[in-house]
Amino acid sequence: MSESVNVTIIYYSSTGTVHALAQAAAEAAEKAGAQVRLRKVAETVPPEVINTRPEWAQHVADTADIPQAVLDDVEWADAVLLGTPTRFGNPASQLRAFVETTGPLWFQGKLAGKVYSAFTASSTPHGGQESTILALANTFYHWGGVIVPPGYTNPVQAQQGNPYGTSHVAGTGAPGEESLGAARHQATRVVEIATALKAGRVA
Numbered sequence: 534m535s536e537s538v539n540v541t542i543i544y545y546s547s548t549g550t551v552h553a554l555a556q557a558a559a560e561a562a563e564k565a566g567a568q569v570r571l572r573k574v575a576e577t578v579p580p581e582v583i584n585t586r587p588e589w590a591q592h593v594a595d596t597a598d599i600p601q602a603v604l605d606d607v608e609w610a611d612a613v614l615l616g617t618p619t620r621f622g623n624p625a626s627q628l629r630a631f632v633e634t635t636g637p638l639w640f641q642g643k644l645a646g647k648v649y650s651a652f653t654a655s656s657t658p659h660g661g662q663e664s665t666i667l668a669l670a671n672t673f674y675h676w677g678g679v680i681v682p683p684g685y686t687n688p689v690q691a692q693q694g695n696p697y698g699t700s701h702v703a704g705t706g707a708p709g710e711e712s713l714g715a716a717r718h719q720a721t722r723v724v725e726i727a728t729a730l731k732a733g734r735v736a
């Protein structure tokens with residue numbers, strides 16, 4: 534039997550959309566046999582700004598028990614999934630701020646050879662979902678990672694339609710079965726490929 538893999542899902546979410554995708558991915562990765570850590574990144578916006586939007590303040594309260602990502606969560610992982618809302622076609626600064634703390638791990642070569650994959654949400658269908666995921670992929674290249682996109686490797690991809698990574702259109706409401714199914718598929722595929730890589734290295 535192959536050794537189980539460690540998967541860390543690190544995300545930022547203001548109003549719960551990306552959190553819902555991250556949660557679905559975490560459950561699917563666990564179901565696929567991985568050890569899983571679900572981690573949010575630190576909020577950088579002051580409470581007085583968050584409190585101007587009740588749904589943002591509510592989400593912060595609802596996810597208070599989710600541990601904040603630290604470097605060990607990345608070092609521990611065989612595979613890392615990053616999730617972020619689209620912000621003007623790019624990842625949220627909160628997620629970038631965490632990514633930019635990984636320099637010491639990168640310097641020691643500890644980010645290379647892991648599996649990486651990314652997912653996002655935007656208000657509108659053409660609001661920059663692919664550019665956000667590709668922006669994260671720039672970092673994965675620098676880390677020397679093995680990028681695992683969902684492609685069209687499952688029928689859910691034909692409905693959900695983003696081969697770069699799960700992408701929910703938040704303007705249509707909270708993620709439903711299509712987007713959650715895509716997140717589950719992406720995480721399952723990440724586990725399968727990370728497991729095969731790990732088994733190959735052991736052999």
Ligand SMILES: Cc1cc2nc3c(=O)[nH]c(=O)nc-3n(C[C@H](O)[C@H](O)[C@H](O)COP(=O)(O)O)c2cc1C
Pocket residue numbers: 545546547548549550551552617618619620621622623653654655656657658659660661703
């Ligand atoms: C500063 C800012 C920039 C945004 N830029 C975009 C954008 O470029 N395209 C888009 O469709 N939505 C944009 N949005 C909407 C967010 O992507 C959307 O609210 C988010 O995906 C919801 O995810 P969450 O519930 O996890 O926070 C932006 C929102 C903010 C606050």
